[in-house]
Amino acid sequence: xxxxxxxxxxxxxxxxxxxxxxxxxxxxxxxxxxxxxxxxxxxxxxxxxxxxxxxxxxxxxxxxxxxxxxxxxxxxxxxxxxxxxxxxxxxxxxxxxxxxxxxxxxxxxxxxxxxxxxxxxxxxxxxxxxxxxxxxxxxxxxxxxxxxxxxxxxxxxxxxxxxxxxxxxxxxxxxxxxxxxxxxxxxxxxxxxxxxxxxxxxxxxxxxxxxxxxxxxxxxxxxxxxxxxxxxxxxxxxxxxxxxxxxxxxxxxxxxxxxxxxxxxxxxxxxxxxxxxxxxxxxxxxxxxxxxxxxxxxxxxxxxxxxxxxxxxxxxxxxxxxxxxxxxxxxxxxxxxxxxxxxxxxxxxxxxxxxxxxxxxxxxxxxxxxxxxxxxxxxxxxxxxxxxxxxxxxxxxxxxxxxxxx
Amino acid sequence: xxxxxxxxxxxxxxxxxxxxxxxxxxxxxxxxxxxxxxxxxxxxxxxxxxxxxxxxxxxxxxxxxxxxxxxxxxxxxxxxx
Numbered sequence: 193x194x195x196x197x198x199x200x201x202x203x204x205x206x207x208x209x210x211x212x213x214x215x216x217x218x219x220x221x222x223x224x225x226x227x228x229x230x231x232x233x234x235x236x237x238x239x240x241x242x243x244x245x246x247x248x249x250x251x252x253x254x255x256x257x258x259x260x261x262x263x264x265x266x267x268x269x270x271x272x273x274x275x276x277x278x279x280x281x282x283x284x285x286x287x288x289x290x291x292x293x294x295x296x297x298x299x300x301x302x303x304x305x306x307x308x309x310x311x312x313x314x315x316x317x318x319x320x321x322x323x324x325x326x327x328x329x330x331x332x333x334x335x336x337x338x339x340x341x342x343x344x345x346x347x348x349x350x351x352x353x354x355x356x357x358x359x360x361x362x363x364x365x366x367x368x369x370x371x372x373x374x375x376x377x378x379x380x381x382x383x384x385x386x387x388x389x390x391x392x393x394x395x396x397x398x399x400x401x402x403x404x405x406x407x408x409x410x411x412x413x414x415x416x417x418x419x420x421x422x423x424x425x426x427x428x429x430x431x432x433x434x435x436x437x438x439x440x441x442x443x444x445x446x447x448x449x450x451x452x453x454x455x456x457x458x459x460x461x462x463x464x465x466x467x468x469x470x471x472x473x474x475x476x477x478x479x480x481x482x483x484x485x486x487x488x489x490x491x492x493x494x495x496x497x498x499x500x501x502x503x504x505x506x507x508x509x510x511x512x513x514x515x516x517x518x519x520x521x522x523x524x525x526x527x528x529x530x531x532x533x534x535x536x537x538x539x540x541x542x543x544x545x546x547x548x549x550x551x552x553x554x555x556x557x558x559x560x561x562x563x564x565x566x567x568x569x570x571x572x573x574x575x576x577x578x579x580x581x582x583x584x585x586x587x588x589x590x591x592x593x594x595x596x597x598x
Numbered sequence: 599x600x601x602x603x604x605x606x607x608x609x610x611x612x613x614x615x616x617x618x619x620x621x622x623x624x625x626x627x628x629x630x631x632x633x634x635x636x637x638x639x640x641x642x643x644x645x646x647x648x649x650x651x652x653x654x655x656x657x658x659x660x661x662x663x664x665x666x667x668x669x670x671x672x673x674x675x676x677x678x679x
Contacts, residue, residue: 213638213653214660214678270651273640325616326638564644
């Protein structure tokens with residue numbers, strides 16, 4: 193049976209939500225930015241794209257390209273809620289739904305499409321339901337695998353709907369530049385160009401041996417991609433997490449050690465609270481520091497025990513900070529806990545102190561579960577900006593990758 | 599948008615799509631506002647509190663009103679004139 197995979201990609205998602213929310217923004221060039229003082233464009237409307245405004249630009253660059261651009265501070269709760277509701281809509285057509293990012297999802301309708309008169313009708317149904325529920329548009333690409341479905345959705349934007357069947361894939365790919373394929377970035381496409389490979393058709397005909405010699409184990413995979421072959425399944429169940437991490441771009445560069453430690457304690461609490469909520473302990477702690485000149489360092493250390501106790505992790509993170517010899521202003525801090533195992537597989541500590549700590553964290557977690565995140569906080573970060581302000585690419589509508597963002 | 603954060607009285611209708619609850623009109627500072635359009639809706643959580651947010655228009659003005667389902671209170675959160 194030919195697989196039928198749907199890729200749903202929301203059109204300029206955050207910007208479309210804001211234009212739908214506020215009728216005065218409709219038809220105008222807008223850019224959604226974060227609430228911090230030095231944020232960049234996270235999404236821009238199609239009207240702004242015409243002026244060359246791109247994601248990741250700072251507001252000054254965007255304003256220079258498009259003087260009439262309107263900056264809108266994003267409302268992450270709106271976007272994460274909408275994403276969760278979109279998943280419900282997709283779930284009406286198939287149980288095999290993978291929310292790949294806040295604005296993209298894959299749906300395997302191979303075994304359910306006959307119930308809805310084919311995948312094209314499902315695509316129409318999804319587009320109609322999304323429009324009715326939220327007033328925004330999405331593009332639906334349908335293909336025999338995820339790679340082609342994603343490609344079809346990318347080349348059909350905005351508000352598109354297209355089905356490319358297996359027998360049409362070769363023709364679609366023949367003259368398509370390799371960088372259009374999902375997973376082939378600028379670096380790989382430049383290296384392919386040096387081999388005289390610029391289109392997917394050329395990539396498909398390239399010698400597997402040559403690709404292997406130049407790209408190692410991904411060489412054959414690249415050839416398959418050129419042929420439109422992809423066996424990656426739609427992941428309905430999330431993989432077990434390898435790490436739990438949080439990072440934070442600070443409101444301003446800071447050098448004061450006490451202030452840095454306040455943010456580190458907060459990051460440790462965010463990491464450990466999530467680990468406790470999903471029953472994980474970790475053993476390896478990582479500290480990431482980005483300086484004001486964007487140089488970035490990551491330091492790691494393995495703890496002698498598995499834990500999800502905030503202050504235990506914090507002590508090791510501070511140890512890493514001290515050992516780093518940091519004496520410059522910091523722009524971004526990140527903490528992650530890896531080497532994860534489930535709590536029930538951890539040998540309980542024989543020390544009473546450990547047990548008492550656990551009860552304290554449990555009590556604080558229960559208060560925050562009832563009254564809201566950061567209702568009860570540790571003293572050193574009372575004055576810090578609190579919580580996640582950015583939707584990470586790893587964000588998911590449920591499970592351990594679900595992080596509440598403000 | 600200007601942050602207001604004041605309690606309001608609301609008449610709402612229940613049932614329908616896409617929102618199961620639709621605010622119809624609200625009273626704020628002694629004036630009654632007839633809602634013309636619900637332009638967006640979303641739900642957020644603060645601990646166990648579930649908050650229903652509505653972006654609504656009255657004339658050319660955009661309002662964000664919120665229903666706190668635990669406290670059974672409506673509030674006017676923001677205005678954009």
